[in-house]
Amino acid sequence: xxVQSTVKVNKTLQQKLDKANGSIEEAIKDxxxxxxxxxxxxxxxxxxxxxxxxxxxxxxxxxxxxxNSETEARRSRxxxxxxxxxxxxxxxxxxxxxxxxxxxxxxxxxxxxLRNRADHAQDVExxxxxxxxxxxxxxxxx
Amino acid sequence: MASIYxxxxxxxxxxxxxxxxxxxxxxxxxxxxPTTGTSFLQVMFLPVERRPAARGLNPQQRYQGVFSILxxxxxxxxxxxxxxxxxxxxxxxxxxxxxxxxxxDTETIKVSIDYAERxxxxxxxxxxxxxxxxxxxxxx
Numbered sequence: 001x002x003v004q005s006t007v008k009v010n011k012t013l014q015q016k017l018d019k020a021n022g023s024i025e026e027a028i029k030d031x032x033x034x035x036x037x038x039x040x041x042x043x044x045x046x047x048x049x050x051x052x053x054x055x056x057x058x059x060x061x062x063x064x065x066x067x068n069s070e071t072e073a074r075r076s077r078x079x080x081x082x083x084x085x086x087x088x089x090x091x092x093x094x095x096x097x098x099x100x101x102x103x104x105x106x107x108x109x110x111x112x113x114l115r116n117r118a119d120h121a122q123d124v125e126x127x128x129x130x131x132x133x134x135x136x137x138x139x140x141x142x
Numbered sequence: 143m144a145s146i147y148x149x150x151x152x153x154x155x156x157x158x159x160x161x162x163x164x165x166x167x168x169x170x171x172x173x174x175x176p177t178t179g180t181s182f183l184q185v186m187f188l189p190v191e192r193r194p195a196a197r198g199l200n201p202q203q204r205y206q207g208v209f210s211i212l213x214x215x216x217x218x219x220x221x222x223x224x225x226x227x228x229x230x231x232x233x234x235x236x237x238x239x240x241x242x243x244x245x246x247d248t249e250t251i252k253v254s255i256d257y258a259e260r261x262x263x264x265x266x267x268x269x270x271x272x273x274x275x276x277x278x279x280x281x282x
Contacts, residue, residue, distance in 0.1 A: 122264060126273060131188050131210060134275050138190045138208045 025106050032056060032112060035140050036097035039114060040090050044130050047074035048089030053118035056100040059111040065096060066117035146205060146282050151187045153243030153253045154209045154278065161234040164227060178268050179216050181223060186210040195281055206279040214269040221263050224272040228260045235276040253280045
């Protein structure tokens with residue numbers, strides 16, 4: 001004769017689980033936003049093309065934002081020439097990243113990738129020494 | 143003390159200067175004219191965090207950051223030379239290595255290596271370079 005016990009997941013317990021899942025999801029999204037804020041805060045800003053080229057994507061997801069710093073519109077408005085403000089460009093960058101984070105389906109995503117597809121992203125990292133991704137990796141791992 | 147950063151940098155740079163089998167080193171904010179066709183290393187000291195390691199008044203601080211070394215080799219000669227330098231550097235700064243340094247006040251600090259990892263090779267004409275990132279930390 002077998003022995004078994006059955007537990008009925010009642011509505012209250014399910015509600016508690018849903019609430020716990022919601023809290024975990026919120027905590028993960030807070031951490032992603034923390035990473036986004038840090039990456040933008042330590043980035044150099046001139047035409048805004050670099051910071052506006054940040055994306056947060058699921059692993060394996062291609063693409064991402066790519067802004068060109070060499071366009072006439074970009075060249076005419078530069079932070080380093082005081083014809084634009086850093087806050088203006090970083091505000092756009094943060095809003096972009098917040099939208100990415102909001103779109104995440106965390107139940108399906110195993111890893112999140114921070115990507116920058118600006119043409120000069122590698123120069124920003126190594127040649128100009130800002131090392132944005134190196135610092136993000138050091139601070140947050142990954 | 144804020145001068146801890148000077149000591150950390152000195153510890154890492156003097157450890158590097160004692161590594162054999164590496165080319166000339168271009169230090170930060172020191173004039174260095176690379177010769178085309180001749181390999182060189184370029185270093186960057188990147189402090190990332192300074193956080194209290196404990197609660198209470200005057201807590202010990204944990205400092206952490208990255209010591210990045212770009213191994214530049216001549217473009218068009220294949221990746222081997224840069225790969226070899228990267229291997230030497232990773233070995234010299236292997237994770238769990240402790241680097242001691244005594245400053246001019248005869249105070250000795252110990253910088254610990256958290257990780258050493260390399261990135262992919264990049265062409266930046268007339269160079270091909272490989273970046274090696276050395277994660278460090280110290281409690282002080």
